[in-house]
Amino acid sequence: MKNILVIGATGQIGSDLVPELRKKYGNNNVVAMAHKSQPSEELMKGPIEFADANDKEALLRIVKGYSIDTIYHLASILSAKGEQNPELAWHVNIGTLKNVLDVARDLKLERIFWPSSIAAFGPTTPRDKTPQRTILEPGTMYGVTKVTGELLCNYYFKKWNVDVRSVRYPGLISYKAPPGGGTTDYAVAIFHEALKNKRYECYLREDSVLPMMYMPDAIRGTLQLMEADPSKITVRTSYNLAGISFSPKELANEIKKHIPEFTCTYKPDFRQAIADSWPKSIDDSQARKDWGWKHEYDLAKMTKDMLEKLKERI
Ligand code: AKB
Numbered sequence: 001m002k003n004i005l006v007i008g009a010t011g012q013i014g015s016d017l018v019p020e021l022r023k024k025y026g027n028n029n030v031v032a033m034a035h036k037s038q039p040s041e042e043l044m045k046g047p048i049e050f051a052d053a054n055d056k057e058a059l060l061r062i063v064k065g066y067s068i069d070t071i072y073h074l075a076s077i078l079s080a081k082g083e084q085n086p087e088l089a090w091h092v093n094i095g096t097l098k099n100v101l102d103v104a105r106d107l108k109l110e111r112i113f114w115p116s117s118i119a120a121f122g123p124t125t126p127r128d129k130t131p132q133r134t135i136l137e138p139g140t141m142y143g144v145t146k147v148t149g150e151l152l153c154n155y156y157f158k159k160w161n162v163d164v165r166s167v168r169y170p171g172l173i174s175y176k177a178p179p180g181g182g183t184t185d186y187a188v189a190i191f192h193e194a195l196k197n198k199r200y201e202c203y204l205r206e207d208s209v210l211p212m213m214y215m216p217d218a219i220r221g222t223l224q225l226m227e228a229d230p231s232k233i234t235v236r237t238s239y240n241l242a243g244i245s246f247s248p249k250e251l252a253n254e255i256k257k258h259i260p261e262f263t264c265t266y267k268p269d270f271r272q273a274i275a276d277s278w279p280k281s282i283d284d285s286q287a288r289k290d291w292g293w294k295h296e297y298d299l300a301k302m303t304k305d306m307l308e309k310l311k312e313r314i
Pocket of ligand 1: 078079080116117118119142169170171172181182183184185
């Protein structure tokens with residue numbers, strides 16, 4: 001039986017991952033850890049702890065108290081917010097990861113998951129079908145923390161055999177929690193505005209293609225990676241993971257098929273430069289080969305499901 005701790009449980013990924021883990025491993029075996037954000041009613045249905053992952057003593061107390069053997073460490077400051085406060089991005093993204101890896105090494109935990117991102121790539125990276133092993137010179141502090149984090153994970157695995165696993169998530173689209181502070185957030189906000197106001201002003205150019213993924217695919221892929229036999233894991237920095245690539249205009253046109261009155265206008269801001277430095281599409285053949293990754297949602301299927309589920313919620 002597993003005892004799992006999810007750090008950053010109230011965030012975009014945690015809001016979907018915690019219920020899924022509780023379904024799989026039992027409600028009482030998955031502890032949600034929150035810091036400043038108010039947890040949803042769904043998260044409160046199982047064990048929950050409030051602590052700052054930068055506080056190592058608090059982290060140790062929780063891990064020992066619940067005999068935790070697996071940690072999903074999701075707490076992070078995203079790209080756009082990180083540019084407004086790079087100091088905070090470094091403190092949160094790297095300080096907490098170092099604590100989690102130290103605790104995993106010292107208490108000999110079984111397995112750790114930590115997310116990297118397409119933000120690890122930068123303007124000098126090939127933008128089409130970006131390879132698994134390529135140039136990593138990001139232009140944002142968020143990206144710098146992702147490259148640093150990947151190297152740190154690889155180091156802890158090589159030096160102390162900490163079984164830490166990671167994927168480079170593309171922009172994630174979900175209906176449970178609003179994303180906070182990312183560059184790809186438009187692809188979530190557009191659904192909310194389409195349903196509420198039938199119009200949206202996008203902060204990226206209409207032709208700005210980015211790699212994206214619907215949350216059910218991201219959760220399935222994450223669990224698949226975490227359940228894979230250690231002998232199958234050949235990448236200990238972070239796996240490229242791809243779903244769909246589309247532009248704001250392509251997404252707006254897909255939404256229009258369901259809401260014909262919907263209109264989208266475009267007013268690029270500082271996030272455009274971040275988007276321009278990221279890949280358009282990702283080569284994730286290594287993940288497909290090593291542990292059988294396969295995405296299920298294309299643009300049409302994702303848009304239909306997202307509109308249906310979000311409508312029920314709002
Ligand atoms: C962001 O936009 O910052 C994130 C990411 C791609 O990691 N969604």
